[in-house]
Amino acid sequence: MGVGIEVKNLNAWYGNNHTLQDINLHIPANQATALIGPSGCGKSTFVRCLNRMHETNPIAKVEGSVHIGDLDVYNDASPVEIRRRVGMVFQRPNPFPTMSIYDNVASGLRLNGFRNRRVLDEVVERSLKHAALWDEVKDDLKKKSGASLSGGQQQRLCIARALAVDPEVLLMDEPASALDPVSTAKIEDLIFQLKSQYTIVIVTHNMQQAARVAERTGFFLSGKLVEFDTTHKIFTNPGDKRTEDYITGRFG
């Protein structure tokens, strides 16, 4: 099951660039939350702070707190444990290109010490089914490589790989922006299916996509969270003039 995310006074830097400034928000469990805003406003940096990926950059710094369920992300757990509980999918599908489909999905489990064939087979099948890819690949699991799939299939493979280690949160940073409309629709359908079981945070520059998939939407501008509310409110009656200007296309 998904869990809620509580972010308090989150600040992030790249060197002297104060990229995120005093971000406070509560992301509810078992819903999709969309993050929108112009390029460079800090959306990717924000999601990377949720699973401690930001700090993998040597010039990066983070202050403030993130709780994922009862887990204090910056104090209670190792980055490895956090990244198991918080899966991530990126703009460019990044399967392990030479590994088989099966091995791509099993990779996280093997890293966590699972060796039992039956267990691995079961988890691979379940994860590929959850990612709506099973029917397309079930006869080629060990024959085809990750790189042999189409872009949309690769992205669903990356989602299956993330789901295989049983995360509570799924972060998706523009997961469909490199995909064609049919593949994009499949990813959106998938978000719909998955959100009853996982807490989903999706960064998107596509406002229709945010409106279609997300219960809640946050609008970022220049490193600040300008407004966070139900998606309906953000798109029909935003409380801040800057949100209104953005969603009506006046800038960005």
Ligand SMILES: Nc1ncnc2c1ncn2[C@@H]1O[C@H](COP(=O)(O)OP(=O)(O)O)[C@@H](O)[C@H]1O
């Ligand atoms: N690896 C990096 N090194 C230095 N600055 C970065 C790096 N990544 C992002 N930034 C800067 O941080 C700010 C926010 O970037 P980002 O979080 O990628 O925005 P978004 O995802 O909303 O487009 C930008 O000013 C960007 O130039």
Ligand SMILES: [Mg+2]
């Ligand atoms: Mg980004």
